[in-house]
Amino acid sequence: MTAALGFKRLGLAVVAAVAVIVGMLALSSFVISADTARETVKNEIRAVTGLELVLRGPVSVSLFPSGAVHFADVVLGDDRQNEPALAAERLTAHLRLLPLLVGRIEISDIALVRPRIAIDLAPNGYSNWSVLLDALGRAAKPNTERSDQAVSFSEIRIDGGTIVARDAVHNVTETLTDAEISLAWPSISKSFAATGHFVWRDSPVEGSISVSNFLAALTGERSGLKFRVSGAPLKLAFDGVMSNQPSLKIEGVLAADAPSLRDALRWTGQKPLPGGGLTHFSLKAKTDLVGESIALSSVNIELDGNTAEGVLTYAADGRRTLQGTLAADNLDVTPYLSTIRLMAGNARDWDRMPIRLDGFNNFDLDLRLSAARVTIGNAKLGRTGVAANLRAGQLVVTVGESQAFGGEITGSFGVASSEAGADLKAQMQFADVDLDTCLNALFGIRNLDGKGNLSVALESTGDSIMALTQALGGNATLTANEGALTGFNVEQLLRRLDRQPLSGTGTFRSGRTPYNKLTATIKIVQGTATVDELHIDGPTVGVKLGGTASIPTREVDLKGTASLIPAAGETSTGFDLPFEVYGPWDDFIVRPDAQSLIRRSGAAAPLLDAVRDRKTRDAVRSAIDRLTGGARPPPATSDAQPTEAH
Numbered sequence: 001m002t003a004a005l006g007f008k009r010l011g012l013a014v015v016a017a018v019a020v021i022v023g024m025l026a027l028s029s030f031v032i033s034a035d036t037a038r039e040t041v042k043n044e045i046r047a048v049t050g051l052e053l054v055l056r057g058p059v060s061v062s063l064f065p066s067g068a069v070h071f072a073d074v075v076l077g078d079d080r081q082n083e084p085a086l087a088a089e090r091l092t093a094h095l096r097l098l099p100l101l102v103g104r105i106e107i108s109d110i111a112l113v114r115p116r117i118a119i120d121l122a123p124n125g126y127s128n129w130s131v132l133l134d135a136l137g138r139a140a141k142p143n144t145e146r147s148d149q150a151v152s153f154s155e156i157r158i159d160g161g162t163i164v165a166r167d168a169v170h171n172v173t174e175t176l177t178d179a180e181i182s183l184a185w186p187s188i189s190k191s192f193a194a195t196g197h198f199v200w201r202d203s204p205v206e207g208s209i210s211v212s213n214f215l216a217a218l219t220g221e222r223s224g225l226k227f228r229v230s231g232a233p234l235k236l237a238f239d240g241v242m243s244n245q246p247s248l249k250i251e252g253v254l255a256a257d258a259p260s261l262r263d264a265l266r267w268t269g270q271k272p273l274p275g276g277g278l279t280h281f282s283l284k285a286k287t288d289l290v291g292e293s294i295a296l297s298s299v300n301i302e303l304d305g306n307t308a309e310g311v312l313t314y315a316a317d318g319r320r321t322l323q324g325t326l327a328a329d330n331l332d333v334t335p336y337l338s339t340i341r342l343m344a345g346n347a348r349d350w351d352r353m354p355i356r357l358d359g360f361n362n363f364d365l366d367l368r369l370s371a372a373r374v375t376i377g378n379a380k381l382g383r384t385g386v387a388a389n390l391r392a393g394q395l396v397v398t399v400g401e402s403q404a405f406g407g408e409i410t411g412s413f414g415v416a417s418s419e420a421g422a423d424l425k426a427q428m429q430f431a432d433v434d435l436d437t438c439l440n441a442l443f444g445i446r447n448l449d450g451k452g453n454l455s456v457a458l459e460s461t462g463d464s465i466m467a468l469t470q471a472l473g474g475n476a477t478l479t480a481n482e483g484a485l486t487g488f489n490v491e492q493l494l495r496r497l498d499r500q501p502l503s504g505t506g507t508f509r510s511g512r513t514p515y516n517k518l519t520a521t522i523k524i525v526q527g528t529a530t531v532d533e534l535h536i537d538g539p540t541v542g543v544k545l546g547g548t549a550s551i552p553t554r555e556v557d558l559k560g561t562a563s564l565i566p567a568a569g570e571t572s573t574g575f576d577l578p579f580e581v582y583g584p585w586d587d588f589i590v591r592p593d594a595q596s597l598i599r600r601s602g603a604a605a606p607l608l609d610a611v612r613d614r615k616t617r618d619a620v621r622s623a624i625d626r627l628t629g630g631a632r633p634p635p636a637t638s639d640a641q642p643t644e645a646h
Helices: 002-031 034-049 097-101 130-140 214-218 261-267 435-443 465-470 490-499 594-600 606-612 614-628
Strands: 053-055 059-062 068-076 086-095 107-121 155-167 172-184 192-200 203-211 223-231 235-243 249-258 281-290 293-303 306-315 321-332 364-376 379-391 394-404 407-418 421-434 448-462 473-486 512-525 528-537 541-550 555-564 575-584 589-592
Touching: 034 053, 034 059, 034 068, 034 107, 130 214, 155 192, 214 223, 249 261, 293 321, 394 421, 421 435, 421 465, 435 448, 435 473, 448 465, 448 512, 490 541, 490 555, 490 575
Parallel strands: 107 155, 321 364
Antiparallel strands: 053 068, 059 068, 068 086, 086 107, 155 172, 172 192, 192 203, 203 223, 223 235, 235 249, 249 281, 281 293, 293 306, 306 321, 364 379, 379 394, 394 407, 407 421, 421 448, 448 473, 473 512, 512 528, 528 541, 541 555, 555 575, 575 589
């Protein structure tokens, strides 16, 4: 009974207290006028921020059930400008309850409803906010005159805001919309923080920033800085320090992560390099930002599954430039070549799709890269060091060293954007390489075994791969020792034809033909390769070959002589057989000279006379073709389908 009576009395006391508060609030609504509220709020905002507000609209005061002062059409800065630094549809100052009970106005927090914030950066580094920030810095300094008056509010909220930043130097304008941001104002502590979200380039972004010493930051002194930016295309995090004397300088640790670097570059307004790759990306590095230059040290970077370490520098003073040195254990460059199509869909013609290199003109690159192992498609390379230089739309890759195909590769190749589409240049040297794997990887040729040296110098201009092959020029030399022609047994064929000249060539695409030395010299003009000299010297066979090959149509038309060299002690005087090589270079036909075989067969000599007779020429020619391997078909066109292997 006593407890129930106590609770009843407590309830009556609470009700009475609430009634008193409500009565005092109702009484304050009559005591505090709109003009008084307006001037008091203006003076307090000026005292806290140092910023002068221009109130151009009506003022309303609501003290019950909660105290608030509403200002319509608010401007920060000179309202005579075309666009002030800040303009809001409404500013709402929420009031503290206890001071309000005694008729005093103190702000607990401020909300800017649908504000538009304009930031205009001038070429001299100043902005339309410079004067306002100076005033803010003076207001943030300790003031003995108002030391007894505690600064009342510590939070400013932006609801549905728009932020427009204009850079006159780089002619760039960026707009953030639907901004919902809370500013933790340093009314008590020295720190400043802002958290919230906004929409930038059609993508929602969450972000936060904190400054450990707000006054030091405003005056350009050293202060701690942290920020986080998280959007679907890119995430950034930084933890370090900043200063602005004599120029902007930021030091700390930067971390970045993107599901697709290509998408992130597009999102930030950059045009990525043409080609494939540039998918998952992550980076962590010590960062030094001075002015418009960023230096990254102790870099750990991951891109497309490749991980590397080193240093990078990015500068945006006039033209964007990336420089650096990176080292990796394993490097797979296959993704970056995945979109390069050399052949058309029928796998017979060169690709005719236009070459697009417009991404080469957006920035400069000077990158040195080394790797213990490199993968290019099916090719596996050992220790490799390259330098990539991109300047004024011209990319040059210099191979300082690459352990590949059992030997070493050096040289350079480059591609540049031009009015014709692309300019191509290459000068490469392959020393002591395995010819079978090397020539197969480069040209699709798999009929040469052994070790050799290959030197290639090429250049061309065109708007597609097909156009590049049609305009291709240059030269190539090949030397090899102690190897073999694979898939051919020339000695066996020559010995059979030496004994029985008209026995037919039969099937001889098997076995191998050893050689002691091989030399080849090729000149290329307008897509036509002329074999000036090709000698194959073996212990029992010698081959000399010359003629042309069309690179655009991938056809060969060569003539040569195969010689059977008698072994020591043999009574034979040797055997020379002229032959032709023609057709697609990946499925060519070798055809011995029929008349030479007939001359060598004394019994068939009358056939030559029959060939000269018009009445019997066609029938005899048909018989000879059947004996010697078949007639030569007409040259194939670019639309022809690949022939069956012979």
